[in-house]
Amino acid sequence: MKLPNLEKAKIRNEKEVEYIDATIKKDVSLFRGKKYFLKTYGCQMNVHDSELIKNLLEGIGFLESDKMEGSDIVVLNTCAIRENAHDKVFGFLGRAKHEKSINPNLIICICGCMAQEPSVCEEILSCHKLPNLLMNKINKTDIEVESIEGNVVENLEYIRDSKISAWVNIMYGCDKFCTYCIVPYTRGKQRSRKSEKILEEVEKLKRENYKEITLLGQNVNAYGKDLEGELSFAELLEKVSDIGIERVRFVTSHPWDFTDELIDVIASKPNVMPYIHLPLQSGSSRILKLMGRRYTKEEYIKLYDKIKKKIPAASISTDIIVGFPGESEEDFRETLEVVDYCKYDSAFTFIFSPRVGTPAERLKDGTTLKEKEERLKRLNELVNKYSLLANQKYEGKIEDVLIIGPSEKGADLVCGYTETMKLVNVLGATSRVGEIVKVKITEAKSFSLNGEAIL
Ligand code: SF4
Structure with a gap:
């Protein structure tokens, strides 16, 4: 078994990037009648990669199933960034293992970031070579790890969600x-x-x-x-x-x-939307340096001011890590100061969790989990306050909302997004999915808006 190697993976050589044409011969007769179950964890990159995996599998005859039970192949597209994604993948693997004990022919494929981590790597197939590997492995028990590092694969086709x-x-x-x-x-x-x-x-x-x-x-x-x-x-x-x-x-x-x-x-x-995700990670220049982020608190604020000056209507969201090794109460207060200054429209906040093999994993960490949880709570209170304030500015306004589908909030509602990426539950537009609709905002909540379509 050939496992990925993080030491090797960090080396950046001068080798030219290969641009590969991935034109894949489709033949639905190969696996006609076979079923696949695909589970995706993590960021938009992974969601999009899964659209590619679907195309590859359906091109050779597989049909998608909404459950693992009764499937011939289970594909897990994994994320290594957050600890909870790790935990979820391992939880899912437990279920897959149980299913394999009932159906020994079940093939379990793991791809995505976690599949590239030696510490978690077991049964892996790479993405764009999936059909060929499947062809070779379908009746074998080999484990193969493929890395697409160094390549760009073109002419890929997707089954878009x-x-x-x-x-x-x-x-x-x-x-x-x-x-x-x-x-x-x-x-x-x-x-x-x-x-x-x-x-x-x-x-x-x-x-x-x-x-x-x-x-x-x-x-x-x-x-x-x-x-x-x-x-x-x-x-x-x-x-x-x-x-x-x-x-x-x-x-x-x-x-x-x-x-x-x-x-x-x-x-x-005008068609480039005024929504910018600008990850802060920490408001302390000392911690930013330890994080290797290449900007200081002051430089970040200067950039924020520049954006707001040129695009006053821009909504800005961010990511913040709490409890990075060595973060003192004073460092954390600086993060709160930046949040107070930027008044983000929204923020994704996390407690630091070390990733095996990264430099931060080796840093000394004197802060207890309890302290980190308490900091996260304080941060979230502040972030939520500003999210609500930002949303309240929309009340009474008329916004262009791209309607994307039914809303979870009621059968007579659909949901969509403003130009600034605010989620809106809309009344009176059930027949207008896929259209950009004028919507009067009637109510602001911390994480969404309510509105009525203007006919
Ligand atoms: S910019 Fe930093 S946080 Fe973002 S993917 Fe690269 S290394 Fe990770």
């Missing part, structure tokens, strides 16, 4: 090596797709009548830095915007790569 909003990968991997993060090891070095291929994909989505696309990358605004003569992210965004899809978004950006040019493109292009 939505006919309204689509994800478009523009780059893979990350070279930032924030000290707590496993992604540069599991996803490999930064590899940007060629802009012409991205633009072709966006043009196709426009022809297919998609209303919204989101450009995806672990460090999306570092796009092009690894390719000589390639467009910058701001230039790419401008060209994507010119194709004319109603809504263009991107995620996730790093403050260090957020250029003035990029701010100008967002400010000047």
Whole structure:
């Protein structure tokens, strides 16, 4: 069994990135009548990768099942970033193991970030080679680990979950090596797709009548830095915007790569949505340095001010880690200060959990879990206060809402998103899924808005 190696994975060599054409011969007769069950954990990148896996499996005859029981293959697309995702994957594997004891022919495939971690790696198949590997392994018990590090695979086809909003990968991997993060090891070095291929994909989505696309990358605004003569992210965004899809978004950006040019493109292009996810991680420059984030508290605030000055309507969300090793009460108070200053529209907050093999795992940590939990509680109270205040500003306003489907809040409601990425439960628009509808906001809650469609 060939396992991935984190030591090797961190080496960034000069070897040219290979651009591979993944045109795959489809033959639905190969596994006709067989069923697959796919479970996805983690970020949008994983959700989008699962759209690819579906296409690969259905291209060779598999049909999707909504349960593991009775399936021929179980595919787990995993996430290694957060501890709870780890726990969920192991919980799921327990169920899969039980199912395999009933059905010994069941194939269990694990892909995604966790599958690249030696500490958790057991039975793994890589994504784009899945059909071939399946062909070779279907009746064997071999375990094979494949890494796509170093490559960019083009001409991939997806079975997209939505006919309204689509994800478009523009780059893979990350070279930032924030000290707590496993992604540069599991996803490999930064590899940007060629802009012409991205633009072709966006043009196709426009022809297919998609209303919204989101450009995806672990460090999306570092796009092009690894390719000589390639467009910058701001230039790419401008060209994507010119194709004319109603809504263009991107995620996730790093403050260090957020250029003035990029701010100008967002400010000047009406179809580039005024919603920016700007991960802070900590408000203490000392902790930011330990995290390897490449910006100080002051630089972050300067960037925030610049964005707000040029795009006053922008909503800004963030990620914050509480209890990074060595974080003192004073450091934590600085984080609260930045939250008080930026008054984020929303924030994803987490207690630090060490990822095996990262530098932060080796840092001394004198803070108890109880203290960290108490800090998280204080932070969440503040974050929720500002989320509600930000949402309350929408009350009485008329917003353009892209209706994406039924709402969980009631049979007569649908839900959708404002340009600024606020979730709205809408009355009076059940027949208008896929449209951008004018909605009067009637009530603000901490995490959503209620509104009525204006006919
Ligand atoms: S920029 Fe993001 S993906 Fe890259 S190392 Fe830092 S946290 Fe991880």
